[in-house]
Amino acid sequence: MSDPASSKYAPLARYLRAQSGDSVRMKFSDIERVIGAKLPRSADTNRAYWSNNASNSVMTRAWLAAGFRSEQVDLAGRKLVFRRIERSEATPAAGFSKAASPPLTVSGSSRERPALFGCMAGTVVVNADLAEPADPDLAAYLDEAYGPAA
Numbered sequence: 572m573s574d575p576a577s578s579k580y581a582p583l584a585r586y587l588r589a590q591s592g593d594s595v596r597m598k599f600s601d602i603e604r605v606i607g608a609k610l611p612r613s614a615d616t617n618r619a620y621w622s623n624n625a626s627n628s629v630m631t632r633a634w635l636a637a638g639f640r641s642e643q644v645d646l647a648g649r650k651l652v653f654r655r656i657e658r659s660e661a662t663p664a665a666g667f668s669k670a671a672s673p674p675l676t677v678s679g680s681s682r683e684r685p686a687l688f689g690c691m692a693g694t695v696v697v698n699a700d701l702a703e704p705a706d707p708d709l710a711a712y713l714d715e716a717y718g719p720a721a
Contacts, residue, residue, distance in 0.1 A: 580606055580630040580634075587634060594654045595639070595652065597652075615649065618644060621651060623641055639654060639656060641654075
């Protein structure tokens with residue numbers, strides 16, 4: 572992936588760096604005006620386009636390198652909020668040196684773990700019995716061919 576500082580999204584990074592507040596509300600049309608080009612179609616239809624994963628796109632790397640993360644993405648309203656992040660939250664791919672802050676760890680068990688270990692716990696709900704076979708016909712066939720599971 573190319574360097575965000577030399578990409579068509581560099582003006583967005585410069586714009587965000589110039590902001591003094593902790594958050595910047597922008598319409599997609601504002602971003603298009605800043606970069607001087609239309610956003611890709613996926614920006615309007617794909618929420619993942621606005622994720623804060625540095626390997627997502629050059630544009631993502633541009634806002635991360637500027638020290639911001641995307642939040643409150645409203646695809647229907649074509650708007651979002653860029654929130655300033657602390658250096659300790661930033662990743663090396665976002666343009667901050669790894670030496671700037673040590674990795675966050677959590678103690679309290681027999682070993683230290685990264686601070687983000689389990690950060691998604693409880694955020695995903697599966698409305699299915701994961702112990703049930705995905706294909707009941709296949710389960711019946713396997714029971715008939717090999718006997719019931721022990």
